[in-house]
């Protein structure tokens with residue numbers, strides 16, 4: 615049985631999109647009141663529409679310190695505390711070897727500096743309550759070479775290192791910091807790539823995921839909810855692969871060279 619998160623409060627950046635919304639729904643279903651922080655105002659409104667005040671949306675640009683301070687202030691005003699932070703907002707700007715400086719600057723600003731800024735702003739509130747929990751959303755891209763991608767993987771690798779350092783520095787305040795490294799997950803970008811065709815996305819993903827398919831947003835949400843909860847009380851400073859076996863698969867692929 616899942617842990618009851620009643621009385622807890624979460625902030626989810628990037629919560630307006632398909633994947634982030636699944637995290638919001640999972641947290642609300644477990645009883646946590648949740649603030650969705652995203653630049654996408656239409657998507658944010660859609661995400662919280664059916665959640666009857668148990669989730670609120672606050673338009674937030676995580677590249678702006680004033681915006682970060684604002685969403686934290688509003689969360690405290692509306693919900694009175696902050697227990698959980700999920701850093702899922704992301705920028706995919708990446709032109710591989712031809713990436714202009716603007717790709718590097720924008721992607722690091724959202725994916726790394728934004729996450730660090732959110733942790734910094736939530737920390738005093740978590741510490742004052744005796745603890746909290748952070749999950750940073752990273753990617754298999756942080757750990758392997760993928761052709762034509764230089765920027766996004768570097769941001770996710772940086773976010774995994776930030777996860778370790780933050781976990782160390784905040785452990786004394788009862789704050790745990792972990793990451794989830796996702797494989798291909800049914801989401802807005804994957805749906806766009808596959809023309810909205812889930813079977814096509816599964817077929818493309820099959821050779822490099824042991825499970826032979828893309829992940830479901832609710833499977834990712836379940837892992838994040840667990841890491842946030844006190845059931846994961848001994849887990850901090852680590853990256854959990856939630857990737858259908860992508861990172862464990864060797865160069866021989868799913869069938870093996872000897873077969």
Ligand SMILES: NC(=O)c1ccc[n+]([C@@H]2O[C@H](COP(=O)([O-])OP(=O)(O)OC[C@H]3O[C@@H](n4cnc5c(N)ncnc54)[C@H](O)[C@@H]3O)[C@@H](O)[C@H]2O)c1
Pocket residue numbers: 627628629630631632633634651652653654657674675676677701702703704705724728751752753754795796797798799800801802803804
């Ligand atoms: N989709 C996948 O297969 C996959 C794989 C690995 C990791 N991920 C990670 O999952 C998370 C969700 O990604 P997604 O694939 O659903 O992408 P997405 O583009 O649909 O979602 C990203 C969200 O971040 C928001 N955002 C962008 N810039 C922002 C800013 N400056 N301030 C606040 N919000 C901002 C966007 O509006 C959007 O709602 C990301 O961290 C991504 O790196 C996804």
